[in-house]
Amino acid sequence: MKTYVKIALFFVSFIALSGILAALYMYNLKHTDMAKAEPDFVISALVLQKAFEDDETAASTRYINKILEVTGTIASVKPAENNILSISLVTGSDLSSVICTFPAIADPSKFMNGDQITLRGECSGFLLDVLLNNCAVIEDKK
Amino acid sequence: MKRLTILFFLLSIVFAVNAQKYMTKNGYIGFYSHTPMEDIKGDNNQVAGVLDISTGEMVFQALIKSFRFDRALMEEHFNENYMESDKFPKSGFKGKITNLSSVNFSKNGIYDVTVEGDLTIRDATNKISTKGTIEVVTGGLNANSKFNISPEDYKINIPGVVREKIAKNLEVTVTMKYTPLENK
Numbered sequence: 001m002k003t004y005v006k007i008a009l010f011f012v013s014f015i016a017l018s019g020i021l022a023a024l025y026m027y028n029l030k031h032t033d034m035a036k037a038e039p040d041f042v043i044s045a046l047v048l049q050k051a052f053e054d055d056e057t058a059a060s061t062r063y064i065n066k067i068l069e070v071t072g073t074i075a076s077v078k079p080a081e082n083n084i085l086s087i088s089l090v091t092g093s094d095l096s097s098v099i100c101t102f103p104a105i106a107d108p109s110k111f112m113n114g115d116q117i118t119l120r121g122e123c124s125g126f127l128l129d130v131l132l133n134n135c136a137v138i139e140d141k142k
Numbered sequence: 143m144k145r146l147t148i149l150f151f152l153l154s155i156v157f158a159v160n161a162q163k164y165m166t167k168n169g170y171i172g173f174y175s176h177t178p179m180e181d182i183k184g185d186n187n188q189v190a191g192v193l194d195i196s197t198g199e200m201v202f203q204a205l206i207k208s209f210r211f212d213r214a215l216m217e218e219h220f221n222e223n224y225m226e227s228d229k230f231p232k233s234g235f236k237g238k239i240t241n242l243s244s245v246n247f248s249k250n251g252i253y254d255v256t257v258e259g260d261l262t263i264r265d266a267t268n269k270i271s272t273k274g275t276i277e278v279v280t281g282g283l284n285a286n287s288k289f290n291i292s293p294e295d296y297k298i299n300i301p302g303v304v305r306e307k308i309a310k311n312l313e314v315t316v317t318m319k320y321t322p323l324e325n326k
Contacts, residue, residue, distance in 0.1 A: 124207035
């Protein structure tokens with residue numbers, strides 16, 4: 001085989017392989033590791049809930065799909081099936097709070113009502129509460 | 143959808159007699175699509191629901207962005223391509239238990255029920271009727287149901303290229319653990 005043909009073949013194979021590997025990487029990508037992600041906003045649960053209560057449209061535009069680091073007091077801890085945990089944070093409202101839902105967590109019993117906590121998660125939106133998903137507890141801020 | 147939100151909020155506002163209303167904010171809705179090409183599973187653990195045991199009325203709302211998938215890319219496609227969740231952020235159900243009298247809410251046990259109502263996904267609403275169970279337990283009620291929906295019924299447009307990867311019928315599982323709505 002002529003040298004230039006070999007080089008061309010090598011190049012084409014390299015690009016094809018890179019393309020396949022990139023596609024496989026994207027295909028299998030898991031969710032952002034919240035413990036390592038840079039938050040878009042650092043905010044208290046009180047302020048966050050009030051923002052949605054005062055102007056849901058503006059708060060939605062500002063916060064939905066963003067990574068929020070939320071500090072607050074634990075109002076309730078609710079475990080669900082499949083190792084899912086939901087932690088509700090105290091806000092200025094009795095009816096509406098900030099709820100962070102976690103994938104499998106090691107030990108739900110270490111979270112007690114009344115504890116101060118910092119959580120980082122993606123804001124999914126607002127039903128009766130501000131809802132965050134893919135949450136992680138930020139340990140060094142406790 | 144706005145009417146549903148208002149109705150939902152009204153149902154959950156504290157009134158004089160609340161012993162009849164039950165609520166959850168971490169209800170579960172999951173859907174499952176099985177094809178030889180691929181299995182797709184989405185789980186939502188942030189469903190808000192209210193059940194009024196005096197009338198059998200059942201209302202729930204789910205954020206589309208609260209559906210979680212194993213793979214980030216699948217979740218992105220679900221939100222951006224199929225559900226357009228920026229345009230249609232919520233999905234909801236408004237209906238009632240049609241055989242309410244066959245449930246004894248004062249006696250612990252599992253009761254078979256039929257629930258009928260309107261299911262809204264994106265901007266499409268369809269009447270559905272499904273069988274399920276209500277389990278009366280100490281301090282609450284657990285509602286369970288499984289039913290199938292077809293994406294086309296809700297104007298979910300699946301491009302021909304990937305049509306074989308998504309089942310013609312999606313299996314939807316609903317699990318709500320309600321607790322009484324208390325006077326505050």
